[in-house]
Amino acid sequence: MADPDEHPADLPECPSAQDGGLLPTELRAWMVLLAATGAVEQRLRSVVKERLDVSHDEFLVLCLLAEQPEGLRMTRIAELLGRPKTRLTYQIACLQHAGLVTRKSVCGDKRGVEVSLTDKARALLREASEELASTVAEALDHVMGPDQRDAVYGLLPGLAEK
Secondary structure, eight states: OOOTTSOGGGSOOOGGGSTTSSSOHHHHHHHHHHHHHHHHHHHHHHHHHHHHOSOHHHHHHHHHHHTOTTOEEHHHHHHHHTOOHHHHHHHHHHHHHTTSEEEEEETTEEEEEEEEEOHHHHHHHHHHHHHHHHHHHHHHHHHSOHHHHHHHHHHSTTGGGO
16 A cells, blocks of 8 residues: 555556556546545545544445435435445434434335435534545545546546645
8 A cells, every 4th residue: 555645746657547558548547537536435434434423335325415405215325326225224224323314205105215414414514524625635636647636626626726
């Protein structure tokens, strides 16, 4: 594992970002995205546990719900996160026990369950958002070369300013 204190400028350019390799451009780009995702997840885990006292997977559920004021059906959350429904049921139960989400039945569908954030969860996310955003920016700076970083920052306005 790379030294987290190593300065990004000292790192070699990401091999998958170099032209002339065996892989087509699309697959090289996918590999850069995977590396970036892995680096962000690795760094976020400790921050999320410390600031929100939830697992990384539970944090992903909170993030999805944060963008949905009306909540989401559990089947949709499972689909968006690519998680088995049984695992999601456990995660939602943990989040509900912590007072971070509520569950309610969907009108007209006996099996449908909709999940929403509580005010407590919204406040926690607001309080932690600056540190979480900085963690993402630092992780991306650590694993990506300047061209890849510029491309990602183009997709995420404001991230480059962190």
